[in-house]
Amino acid sequence: MTLKTYVAQHGRQFGTLVGLLVLCAVMWILTPHFLTISNLLNIAEQTAIIAIIAAGMTFVILTAGIDLSVGSVLAFSGVVMASLLQKGAPVGVALAVGVLAGFGCGTINGLLISVGRLPPFIATLGMMSVARGGSLLFTEGRPISGFSESFRYLATGRVVGVPMPVLVMLTVFFTAWFVLTKTKLGRYTYAIGGNEEATILSGINVRLYKTLIYGICGGLAGLAAILLTARLNSAQPIAGMMYELDAIAATVIGGTSLMGGEGNVFGTLVGALIIGVLRNGLTLLNISSFAQQIIIGLVIIVAVLLDMTLKKGRR
Amino acid sequence: METEPVLQMRNIRKTFPGVIALDDVSFDLRRGEVHILLGENGAGKSTLMKILSGAYERDGGEVLIDGREVEIGNPRRSQSLGIGIIYQELNLVPHLSAAENIYLGREPSRAGLPFLPFIVDRKAMNGSARELLAGLGVNLDVRRPVGELSIAEQQMVEIAKAVSLDARILIMDEPTAVLTEREIRELFARIRRLKADGVSIIYISHRMEELFEIGDRVTVLRDGSVVGTRDIAGATKPELIRMMVNRELTQQFPKVAAPRGKEVLRVEGLNRAGVLTDISFSLCEGEILGVAGLLGSGRTELARAIFGLDRIDSGGIHIKGRLQRIASPRRAINLGLGFLTEDRKTQGLVLPLSVRENICLPSVDAFSRMGVVSRRREAEAAAKYRKDLRIKTTGLEQRVVNLSGGNQQKVVLSKWLVSRGDILIFDEPTRGIDVGSKAEIYELMNKLTAAGAAIIMISSDLPEVLGMSDRILVMHQGRINGEFSAAEATQEKILHRALGDTE
Ligand SMILES: Nc1ncnc2c1ncn2[C@@H]1O[C@H](COP(=O)(O)OP(=O)(O)OP(=O)(O)O)[C@@H](O)[C@H]1O
Ligand SMILES: [Mg+2]
Numbered sequence: 001m002t003l004k005t006y007v008a009q010h011g012r013q014f015g016t017l018v019g020l021l022v023l024c025a026v027m028w029i030l031t032p033h034f035l036t037i038s039n040l041l042n043i044a045e046q047t048a049i050i051a052i053i054a055a056g057m058t059f060v061i062l063t064a065g066i067d068l069s070v071g072s073v074l075a076f077s078g079v080v081m082a083s084l085l086q087k088g089a090p091v092g093v094a095l096a097v098g099v100l101a102g103f104g105c106g107t108i109n110g111l112l113i114s115v116g117r118l119p120p121f122i123a124t125l126g127m128m129s130v131a132r133g134g135s136l137l138f139t140e141g142r143p144i145s146g147f148s149e150s151f152r153y154l155a156t157g158r159v160v161g162v163p164m165p166v167l168v169m170l171t172v173f174f175t176a177w178f179v180l181t182k183t184k185l186g187r188y189t190y191a192i193g194g195n196e197e198a199t200i201l202s203g204i205n206v207r208l209y210k211t212l213i214y215g216i217c218g219g220l221a222g223l224a225a226i227l228l229t230a231r232l233n234s235a236q237p238i239a240g241m242m243y244e245l246d247a248i249a250a251t252v253i254g255g256t257s258l259m260g261g262e263g264n265v266f267g268t269l270v271g272a273l274i275i276g277v278l279r280n281g282l283t284l285l286n287i288s289s290f291a292q293q294i295i296i297g298l299v300i301i302v303a304v305l306l307d308m309t310l311k312k313g314r315r
Numbered sequence: 316m317e318t319e320p321v322l323q324m325r326n327i328r329k330t331f332p333g334v335i336a337l338d339d340v341s342f343d344l345r346r347g348e349v350h351i352l353l354g355e356n357g358a359g360k361s362t363l364m365k366i367l368s369g370a371y372e373r374d375g376g377e378v379l380i381d382g383r384e385v386e387i388g389n390p391r392r393s394q395s396l397g398i399g400i401i402y403q404e405l406n407l408v409p410h411l412s413a414a415e416n417i418y419l420g421r422e423p424s425r426a427g428l429p430f431l432p433f434i435v436d437r438k439a440m441n442g443s444a445r446e447l448l449a450g451l452g453v454n455l456d457v458r459r460p461v462g463e464l465s466i467a468e469q470q471m472v473e474i475a476k477a478v479s480l481d482a483r484i485l486i487m488d489e490p491t492a493v494l495t496e497r498e499i500r501e502l503f504a505r506i507r508r509l510k511a512d513g514v515s516i517i518y519i520s521h522r523m524e525e526l527f528e529i530g531d532r533v534t535v536l537r538d539g540s541v542v543g544t545r546d547i548a549g550a551t552k553p554e555l556i557r558m559m560v561n562r563e564l565t566q567q568f569p570k571v572a573a574p575r576g577k578e579v580l581r582v583e584g585l586n587r588a589g590v591l592t593d594i595s596f597s598l599c600e601g602e603i604l605g606v607a608g609l610l611g612s613g614r615t616e617l618a619r620a621i622f623g624l625d626r627i628d629s630g631g632i633h634i635k636g637r638l639q640r641i642a643s644p645r646r647a648i649n650l651g652l653g654f655l656t657e658d659r660k661t662q663g664l665v666l667p668l669s670v671r672e673n674i675c676l677p678s679v680d681a682f683s684r685m686g687v688v689s690r691r692r693e694a695e696a697a698a699k700y701r702k703d704l705r706i707k708t709t710g711l712e713q714r715v716v717n718l719s720g721g722n723q724q725k726v727v728l729s730k731w732l733v734s735r736g737d738i739l740i741f742d743e744p745t746r747g748i749d750v751g752s753k754a755e756i757y758e759l760m761n762k763l764t765a766a767g768a769a770i771i772m773i774s775s776d777l778p779e780v781l782g783m784s785d786r787i788l789v790m791h792q793g794r795i796n797g798e799f800s801a802a803e804a805t806q807e808k809i810l811h812r813a814l815g816d817t818e
Pocket of ligand 2: 361362424488719720721727
């Protein structure tokens with residue numbers, strides 16, 4: 001493949017990356033402090049949680065689905081894990097149970113969608129409410145706080161200067177990239193989103209894979225819960241409110257089509273970073289959080305509009 | 316007689332990344348003529364037509380209507396210039412009814428209620444849709460969602476829609492690929508009436524017989540350039556084929572009978588309420604079993620039932636001597652079956668994926684170890700069929716959505732060849748495939764049967780059924796209404812049985 005056709009086929013990816021770089025340049029000009037190592041690491045750290053959720057969301061959206069429950073599932077996984085930690089369970093066990101709780105919620109979503117034939121929007125809307133209510137009930141509405149140093153190290157620790165959450169995020173994205181591009185699961189994810197009927201007719205167990213994909217999405221929300229709980233030193237039943245929207249936004253800005261079958265995790269990572277950079281830069285510029293919301297909303301719309309006109313331009 | 320062309324296209328050029336689809340193409344259309352466009356898969360026929368319909372923008376050249384230069388730009392403009400088109404792929408909204416599809420965007424509103432122009436007059440709409448379809452010899456409930464109709468019925472709805480536009484220039488891109496004899500007759504009668512009314516028609520088809528029956532002139536395209544234009548009256552089939560493929564074609568149906576082996580499939584007393592009644596037949600290694608029948612005769616439904624897509628009410632399916640319950644396509648494939656579906660766009664292909672990924676989709680398991688897929692081995696398998704079937708593509712990584720219709724069909728076929736099933740059900744396997752490639756596909760079927768595979772070939776192309784089958788089943792209203800050996804079958808006999816005669 002020549003470079004030209006490669007760029008033609010993957011132009012969208014470069015587009016998002018260029019967008020991120022331009023954004024960084026603008027922020028740098030406006031606030032010199034922006035481009036310091038410590039601030040960049042800071043952005044990466046703040047982005048990590050949303051990015052990890054968005055990685056799972058990318059799988060789901062690639063199948064032409066949606067998962068509205070990730071924020072609530074994060075809270076649920078968080079409180080389950082926190083209560084185990086408080087009861088003195090070994091950190092490893094608590095972490096595993098936290099991720100499994102998320103995976104379980106996701107699997108239920110997947111079963112409702114693939115076996116129960118519910119539209120993903122409805123199934124996960126239901127789960128969003130159930131998981132949130134579950135966490136509130138479980139904790140009687142109170143946060144669970146105060147954990148051991150070894151647990152908190154997951155958020156505060158650094159390995160050769162890189163914050164742990166950033167390492168976890170990079171590992172997640174590398175794995176997701178590997179799975180999506182190199183494995184059967186990845187191939188089927190794209191195929192289901194591109195044409196579910198043709199995929200079933202090709203003899204693929206679409207129910208199984210769809211269930212698994214929603215499970216993965218839930219599991220990654222559980223993983224994000226660990227980082228959030230460790231960072232705040234507290235698991236809150238109201239944690240993760242609206243995270244689903246940020247995760248969907250990151251995925252969509254990253255070029256994954258809500259119609260399914262097209263997109264990649266690299267774009268999602270860039271999309272999440274764009275949101276992160278915007279938040280950080282606007283805060284440095286002393287722009288109020290109210291105005292920030294407006295700007296981020298506009299960025300989502302402009303990004304998708306651009307994407308659509310670029311795709312049309314190819315006809 | 317009026318001689319000024321209704322339409323002239325001059326020096327049209329169109330490129331896509333990596334391909335020159337049209338290079339300096341000129342073409343003209345006279346009033347009241349049927350002008351055939353002929354060319355191999357990927358020659359550029361559909362692209363040229365899409366430029367006329369406003370679906371694509373041309374990169375160079377000009378278009379003149381009634382001698383005046385026009386800018387087409389978008390489909391709405393094209394319509395207002397009096398151009399109607401039936402695309403090669405169906406473009407209906409599956410959840411809307413046949414009537415709603417036909418009148419999409421120009422719904423009749425209730426007369427006498429000028430203040431409520433947005434209220435659709437359903438009765439009028441359904442009535443005129445029914446009339447329109449009846450005029451094409453089709454009787455169907457126009458209120459049913461088109462997604463529930465058979466593909467041939469959907470095609471007739473497309474035709475009705477295009478006809479109802481009262482276009483002066485009507486483009487038909489392979490309208491008959493999925494139709495059976497009966498609908499083709501009706502369509503041709505309709506085309507003759509349109510001609511008489513002065514409508515000019517551009518007609519694309521790979522069925523050579525049709526050209527001589529309906530065409531006035533023919534323009535041959537090859538690799539995006541015009542080879543020449545001829546009057547049909549003075550043209551011969553071999554000459555046209557030579558212009559088209561630029562080489563001699565030895566034989567249209569190179570049938571080689573393979574030795575018949577063990578029985579691999581036996582269907583006994585299969586029933587599915589309202590669709591299939593008491594179907595029994597068997598199939599042996601090395602055999603090609605043709606299945607003929609009219610629209611709605613249950614041929615596709617039979618294939619779906621065997622492949623585990625539709626439930627059966629009673630009856631047994633024996634595979635290689637054992638009674639099997641086939642509850643899913645997955646199970647069917649594990650038993651060695653393969654099913655090439657008739658509608659490539661909705662059932663055969665994952666359009667956003669690449670040629671390689673589509674060809675290998677049913678076989679990913681075979682190409683992976685511990686869940687990791689070997690791209691290299693996939694590419695090897697895909698490359699083989701790309702070469703054997705001459706799939707025209709910029710590369711194995713090109714997305715199938717960008718291939719021409721016939722080349723997409725070749726991808727679907729390759730998919731089932733790679734998956735190495737030994738009981739293959741082909742539903743309209745050569746739909747939209749050019750004459751040259753058809754012969755190659757038949758050769759491939761010979762190779763398959765020589766290696767012991769058994770093939771059920773459902774086809775509406777009677778010459779193909781007669782030319783390639785060892786045995787022929789004729790279906791009528793969900794029953795098998797006649798079985799012929801290759802030697803005794805004739806077009807006449809098959810048509811009679813297909814129409815329901817028992818003698
Ligand atoms: N949207 C597109 N993007 C890239 N390439 C395209 C696109 N549409 C068509 N092509 C290429 O242009 C060439 C001509 O395609 P076209 O669909 O016009 O062929 P055709 O003559 O209609 O063939 P068929 O008989 O198979 O329908 C092919 O090589 C095809 O791959
Ligand atoms: Mg075409």
